[in-house]
Amino acid sequence: MLAVILATLKKEVREVLRDKRTLLLTVLVPLGFYPAVNLMTQDLERKQSAKMVERVLRIGVSGWGDDAALAAYNKADDKKVWIPAQVDERQRMLESGEVDLFIEAVKEDYKGYEQRALQLHFYSTASGVMALQSVKEFLDRMRVEEVGRRMKGQEYLLAPIAIVGVVNHASALEVSGSKYGGMGAYFVVFLAFTGCMAVAVDTAAGEKERGTLEAVLVTPASFMGVAFGKLLFIIIMGWISVLSTIGGILIMVVGSGGDSGFTLSDVGVFSLLGILVLLVALVLFFASLLFAFSLLSKSNKEAHVRSSMLMIVVAMSLVYCVIPGVELTRGILWVPVLNAAMSIKVLWSGVMSVGDYFQVLALLVILSGLVLVWISRRVNRDREGVLLK
């Protein structure tokens, strides 16, 4: 049996290594897909940044102690509202979204002048960053105007300012979880599916159509051995797609790691391991289902139609998963694919319970087993109806 499994696996690998289109779909597309989409979203972020200029930003300020200055700031830019506040209100105001940015000012003496040292606090991933950028540009402009006024010997309006620090109150993990955990999970799961599908369709339905399966069936090799060899091959190709997608995400993480201050070690070994094990179970589930579909189809076309319908269901589940505000609920834990995608997102942020994790894992493995038992019974009951063209 093992010899048959290995011979079948070797034959499938040989075939796929010579099939450029399948290799492109299972290896190169997953590798480049995430970076490409990321570049596109960066462009979107730039456009959103431009829109931010139009938006009125609310800025909480503590310790300024100079109402005239704040009034001057409010007057200088009607897109920014400066709100006096207490420093102990900072966290609440940022988390609730009451303000986009919070400035903590401390009066200090600088070469005989009174100066305000500013700490800029924000709590966000995307809009906060853009608010920060906008306020920094504004403060710079104000500082330059003020210096110019002094150089001309005019009366100065405002005390000099210096930005001495910027604090993001969202953790690096939260930032990366939002950036890579959400869309990343979507891509890993979806491309795991397409990686399996690219080869599963041909392994049974394609061979049936070309008349090569019949040639295999008239050898003394057990069909179970041949089927396991093919299933193993689909799993391997699905995994290669997963690894390629992860490779693409890592390229982005490494590329932007310096900006966000995030490194992979922030995710934690157990979370990464958990994600990888979950992906093994997910690929097993996809491979079992797609192989069963392929076996039940009489032609490549029929197998493609069946698999495509399943692909739509998978894509819809994943779109639901990336909608803001959707969380891993008890109900979602019972929905295959959606539960895995949501779990990856939650695992990345390191807040998934062990019980929930093993429930998702067990469900995927049990469902894969049930699919394989069902298809093997179907083949045993109606061997000629299922396996012959």
Place this chain on the structure above:
Amino acid sequence: MIEAIQVCKTFRGGKGSDDVRAVADVSFRCEPGRVFALLGPNGSGKTTLLRMISTLMRPDAGELRVAGYDCVRESEGVRGSIGFLTGSAGLHEKLSGRETLDFFGKLHGISDDELGARIDDMVSEFDLSDFIDRATGKLSMGQKQRVMIARTLIHDPDVVIFDEATTGLDVLAAKGLMDVIRSCRDAGKTVLFSTHIMGEVALLADDVTVLHKGRQIYSGGLDGLCEGQEGESVEEKFVNLLEMADGGLLSGEGVSC
């Protein structure tokens, strides 16, 4: 040897359609060192019968034995004893001829040491050396056919079955296949081939069974098939035989010579 005793096979009809009796009470015996032809027009039940012999299908009734093995209870033994080539069979087009033979040799349980020598034998016997390492998808029809024959014979089976194997072949390739059938016979193998071309039967067969609409309407020697039939050519005589069967001139039990 192949032995069929009152073999029957019926396909259940789908919704709104009747059952189809593909093979009805067919009996014959193929001896080693002889070529047995299964003759009949398209849809006569030849492929279904050959699929039962090769264990791809199970008979509903009757008994089928190949090389001493029962086709239902000892299917693995049967598959180990036969080489089966059909006209509709294809090749794994990304694999080379050598890789194809290697894969099928392993499925037949041939050890690595023995397999290398066996592949060399096949290359030399079927003159594959010029293209054995090329992807089979890039070969001509005749070259593909030679690779398929080598694949069928890689395990040196006692029984060789060809199902409409000359379909789609040019004259030279078809002649090559007929030469293979003769050499298998000369090597003492049991050879069973199905065709709807009477000319092939006349050239090759020692024994013939004619199927028509699933029924066996003739079983015996080639000479007996033509005797008593009107028509100048063997084809005409064959057509007359089928018309007689359609007209009910032959009994459901078939004729014997």
